[in-house]
Amino acid sequence: MPKKEITCIVCPIGCKIIVKTDGKNCKILDGNKCKQGLNYAKSEALDPRRVLTSSVLVENGDWPLVSVKTSVPIKKKNISNVLKEIRSKRSMAPINSGDIIIKNVAKTGAAIIATKSIKVTK
Amino acid sequence: MKNFQVAVIGGGIIGSTIAWELSRYKIKTVVFEKGSDVASEASKANSGVIHSGINSKPNSLKARFCVEGNQLFKQLSDQLGFSIRFTGKYVIAKNNEEIKELKKLKQVGKQNNVPNLEIQTEINEPNVNCEAALWVPTAGIVLPYQMTVALAENAAINNVKFLLETKVINIKKQNERFLIKTNRGEFKSNIIINSAGINCKKIVSMLEKPDFNIYPCRGEYLVLDKDHSNLITSMIYPVPQKELGVLGVHITPTIEGNILLGPSAEFINDPDDKITTKKTMEKLQIEAKELIPSLPDIGVINAYSGIRCKLAPRNQGGWADYRIEESKKTPGLINLLGIESPGLTAAPAIAKYVNKLVSKHFELKEKSNFKIKKQQKRFNELTKEEQSRLIKKDSSWGRIVCRCENITEKEIIEALSNPLGAKTLCAVKYRCRAGMGRCQGGFCTQHIVRIMEKNFKMDVKQIRLKSPDSYLFTSRNREVDI
């Protein structure tokens, strides 16, 4: 199995953890100083996910953009497809923080949720 | 309108003052300025000093126009409202050798009719190191960009046409007139006033073979935070450095309460190389600290440089007199060559002299309806009653946009509504000061851009910082369909 170095993000020390992984199995070789690091390295090696935050164009709002996030972390490999869909989406004011802007974005199962409220422009 | 009687090339302090003098008369005048606003070059990048004349060679035009110009400033400031302050100047001597130089300077001053010069051994500046100093009470300070704008805008409201972002590409003599080709079309004029500053030789070359060379000499400055404004009250200059024909590193207070360190003096090849260099910025701080030991090591909020148009190279002493004359080879071409320090001080006197040259070609008939646009006091300079009254009249007086300098939304809107049509971020900055504080636009820039978008319907992709291609932004984040 190929070796990989993963920078742990659980705390600011940022241990460099060496793992051996083939995508399905993972063995920690060296580098972590704590148990959380171990868990993080495993999940990062086998199933790296990220919460995406970005903006969606708003029509008729008192601000031109509404900030959004994915409802759950999405697989890293889907990031560019999700961003593409966010780019082309238009939404209409009023928007409430928590509103679903896009359901099942790029078929990831995650939703794109507004993180800000936008009123209708006066 | 494409036909004019007088075409002024260059909208710096010289061109703007000349334009204003001419605007009193029924003379069709145009000013071509290649920058996006007046005072785009050396006119904004200098020390802002109203010189006394002690540094000019006796019987030179520099000396004559400097002393004459100095005496015209109070009246001009009263009339147009731009700020001036006669802070006086101390020329500092650190040892006996330098005290001898002070005496020489005083002599020169007397020859130039500079009044009230006095050598003092105790000076009214507790933070300055010195053995003795020459006190020059007729030296003062002004905001050079504010003054240029005041003159230019007053000329504009009196029907002088200002064409910004208009570069003169070629000039031909056609019968009795000049055919001037610019990037914005062709114009005709009887007289050309060449006040193109560092580009004066380029203009002459379009019509004749120049009998002179220009030697660009860069001066760098540092601007200190207002926190340190109480270090000095007057200008503090060391004894002049003879070799270069320039003044050396000065410490100059500004009208707004900042302190300027500089200028340096470096002969360069490229007349547009307005960089600031690490070597000089460090040198300015070191040399300034020799005069004022308690000057802080931190506290620089800005740095800039201006390029002097010298007519003599370094190896010839770097000093040459002004050349202000109608060309013998090309009648109608009035050249102003080598207008470096004390150019700002000399401007009002130079303009009156140029008027005389123009009057040889046209009768100067005074306008009966000559208008004055007087610079108004800032919001933060008014009394509380005046402030309340203004806010009641127009609520945009009540929203402060530049927090460092307390500049209101109304002042920004007024700045963008200027009669010259200048609409850059610097056009705002040099008219109402927004963006010149210690945060250098960190807070106000986004709000000024919003005002440009909303109140002036400007396309954000067209917003520039200071010059025709200094775009602020590349695109919208999300494109809005129209």
Added chain:
Amino acid sequence: MSNYIVDVAIIGAGPAGLAAAASARENGAKDVLILDRNGWLGGILPQCIHDGFGVEETGNSMTGPEYADKYIKLIEKKNIFVMAETMVLSFDKNRVINAVNKKGLHKIKAKSIVLAMGCREKTRWNIMIPGDRPSGIYTAGVAQAFINLYNIIPGKNVVILGSGDVGLIMARRLKFEGSNVHGVVEILPFASGLPRNVVQCLDDYDIPLFLNHTVVNIKGRERLESVTIAQVDEKMNILPKSKKEIRCDTLLLSLGLIPENELSKNIGIKLDEATGGPIVNQFFETNIFGIFACGNCLQVYDTVDVLSKGAKHAGKNAALKTKNKNKEINVKPGKNIRYIIPQKITNSGKINFTMRVLKPEQSVTLIAKINNDEIYKKKLRWVNPANIVEFDIEINDDLLKTGKDLEVSLDA
């Protein structure tokens, strides 16, 4: 001119001001007024659309706007009076505030003032980068506002100077919006931001991190055309042979923050040079009676959670009647401590300290001594300058009566 009398006036409606206001109300202040110069509440939070806020405080990772919303709803619920788009022009030792907005001039007399003005970004001239002065140079926060609030992209080919969290976040943001990010340049031998951000903003997108490098020249007569970066040695001297020119149209500066205390300086509030903010006691009270300080104008915080915690204390104490002071003792930063807040202790009780260290270390012991007597000890697995260290110590009256300094230091 309108006149108001309030119990607590809070200058700034960012996270610190909002938390302080809610807490003041909860602790009995009847009339609480917040003033903010922007038309919106939340300060810098509405433009911080990334997540990572409030993890310690709530267990959830929120985005900036969501975190702000939480507190704004609290303010609304608690009937706290808000003056938005209002600039405080001055305030004095008697706690009279002069402010202005579109409705006119306002004079506000407050029993207590809480300063929550936040901070401003360091500019190019704080580090005097030589070269041309073109357009296309932005501090990271201003670029962030343009992209996230105003729907404007500042540039397409970007270099970022400074690897603090704001710089790292902006690297990713610009990449998301289609710009080329040529790299993040950092003068220190390590990134100043969290490893989480180095991984999720740079590594994830193959954005290079140039450590031990800085920008030594800027080129571009009108719009930025290139920057020159160079390596530095341990003494921060530039290695001339390492110079490298990077063609770009945008330079983002993420050089650090300066607490905003211009108004405070004018009336004699004593500042700590090391923090950039006022010297305070454990109640967050400055040297002027009834004037408190919290949030980024007190010290530049690294997480909003710790900031809000302090702001709540400040708000609470602004509301309560100030206790009688005993003999006060000074708190001194010792070995490897850059600064420590509060700088003074005036009353006994459990005191929450926040501090920053000078350099990164692992496996160190935090020791607090008064008059050479050890009164507190804590083992720390790691410390680094980018992260605030927090701890509580119980100080009793006997310790206060000694009048001796409390010294805090780190031992290996």
